[in-house]
Amino acid sequence: MYYQVTAGSFSAVAFLIEFQMDLYKAIQELYAEKEKLERVIASLEELQRSAGTAPVLPKSTGRRGRKSMNSKERLEVSERMKKYWESRRKTGADDRESPEGQES
Numbered sequence: 001m002y003y004q005v006t007a008g009s010f011s012a013v014a015f016l017i018e019f020q021m022d023l024y025k026a027i028q029e030l031y032a033e034k035e036k037l038e039r040v041i042a043s044l045e046e047l048q049r050s051a052g053t054a055p056v057l058p059k060s061t062g063r064r065g066r067k068s069m070n071s072k073e074r075l076e077v078s079e080r081m082k083k084y085w086e087s088r089r090k091t092g093a094d095d096r097e098s099p100e101g102q103e104s
Helices: 010-050 071-097
Strands: none
Touching: none
């Protein structure tokens, strides 16, 4: 990775060489770290194997979310909502009858 350098710019070449050396050093340090991590992982896997079986995961507490309703419960909800919407219609009709601009 060399670039054509004009006369008098020796520092640019020195910079490139130093950059390449720093890059090489960083790569070597990363390889060393990778080897260290691989050794640690191997030792942890060995500990796991020597400990016996795989760890027991906690059992699921069941289905999450909304419970299902039987037909009787659906009917009760239906009646309750009919009453609710009927009352909303009545209060809405009262609000529409009042003149605009006046609050009750």
